[in-house]
Amino acid sequence: MSTNVLRTTAGWWVVRDDRALRVATAAATTAELIAGRQAVREAARSADTGTPVAGLVALSPVTTPCRVVAQMVNYRSHARDSGFTGGIPPTFFRKASGSVSGPGDAVVRPSHVRLLDYEIELGLVMGATLPIGTTVEERDLPSYVAGLVVTNDVSARDVQLTKTQFYESKSYPTFTPTGPYLALLEPEDFAHLLDLRLRLSVNGELRQDRTLADMIVRPAQALTLLARFQTLDPGDLLLTGTPGGTALKAPPKPVEKVGALLPPAMKWKAFFKSQAKNPHYLHTGDVITATIATPDGRIDLGEQNTPVTDAK
Numbered sequence: 001m002s003t004n005v006l007r008t009t010a011g012w013w014v015v016r017d018d019r020a021l022r023v024a025t026a027a028a029t030t031a032e033l034i035a036g037r038q039a040v041r042e043a044a045r046s047a048d049t050g051t052p053v054a055g056l057v058a059l060s061p062v063t064t065p066c067r068v069v070a071q072m073v074n075y076r077s078h079a080r081d082s083g084f085t086g087g088i089p090p091t092f093f094r095k096a097s098g099s100v101s102g103p104g105d106a107v108v109r110p111s112h113v114r115l116l117d118y119e120i121e122l123g124l125v126m127g128a129t130l131p132i133g134t135t136v137e138e139r140d141l142p143s144y145v146a147g148l149v150v151t152n153d154v155s156a157r158d159v160q161l162t163k164t165q166f167y168e169s170k171s172y173p174t175f176t177p178t179g180p181y182l183a184l185l186e187p188e189d190f191a192h193l194l195d196l197r198l199r200l201s202v203n204g205e206l207r208q209d210r211t212l213a214d215m216i217v218r219p220a221q222a223l224t225l226l227a228r229f230q231t232l233d234p235g236d237l238l239l240t241g242t243p244g245g246t247a248l249k250a251p252p253k254p255v256e257k258v259g260a261l262l263p264p265a266m267k268w269k270a271f272f273k274s275q276a277k278n279p280h281y282l283h284t285g286d287v288i289t290a291t292i293a294t295p296d297g298r299i300d301l302g303e304q305n306t307p308v309t310d311a312k
């Protein structure tokens with residue numbers, strides 16, 4: 001069974017039901033915690049009654065700086081929403097680790113951003129170095145992946161689309177809420193990954209709801225492809241894509257064809273005017289709730305609740 005670990009300003013805790021037990025470790029980083037995993041196991045076996053989880057303020061269980069890498073258009077439902085047809089080449093991009101924030105921290109919308117979007121994603125936390133040229137088979141996943149986290153790949157769509165790049169639009173501070181738990185997996189847990197269900201709601205309205213079975217490039221293949229050009233180290237984070245249901249969706253084909261005939265400035269003006277009427281983009285005062293778990297609770301990454309606010 002997986003073991004859920006929580007991080008606070010006071011240190012690391014093993015979560016058991018509604019109680020948290022201190023981990024006797026001096027680990028300051030996620031990589032150090034993973035390297036000293038025996039301390040986590042000892043805390044999990046402790047007879048101590050611990051302290052109520054509800055009384056703790058969770059930080060991101062992924063410490064920074066670290067590498068934050070993400071997969072683009074990696075769920076079939078999201079591909080349909082985005083207007084893709086046929087094969088989709090596996091694509092990766094980087095996010096600044098300064099975008100990582102806690103599971104209860106506010107998502108802060110920069111003053112120039114109007115189209116703020118959400119993307120629930122399963123995060124893989126590395127437990128070992130992935131060297132260039134590594135081939136990862138399904139059976140090898142426990143050798144490289146230590147655990148899982150809930151992440152939200154928050155996106156400034158008006159920046160992303162007009163600048164045709166991802167790094168800035170997804171790297172503002174607070175644009176990668178992470179946690180609350182780091183679920184440290186045992187080898188037998190990996191057989192249950194495809195049962196994980198990703199669910200995201202805004203103000204109680206369910207927007208995204210899919211299992212990993214909808215994923216196009218699964219974790220072992222993703223790590224193999226990534227290792228062609230990118231080394232990963234313990235504590236690094238790979239976001240594995242989002243299912244359908246984001247605010248941004250491709251326009252209908254006839255509208256897209258007409259838009260292609262317009263000069264760029266006119267095209268974007270028309271597009272943003274139509275998007276401004278879309279009520280699913282995030283606004284100040286919204287609360288995003290995100291969960292990832294298997295139906296039987298074998299793996300449960302906890303509930304992330306992040307309010308949305310404007311930059312002061």
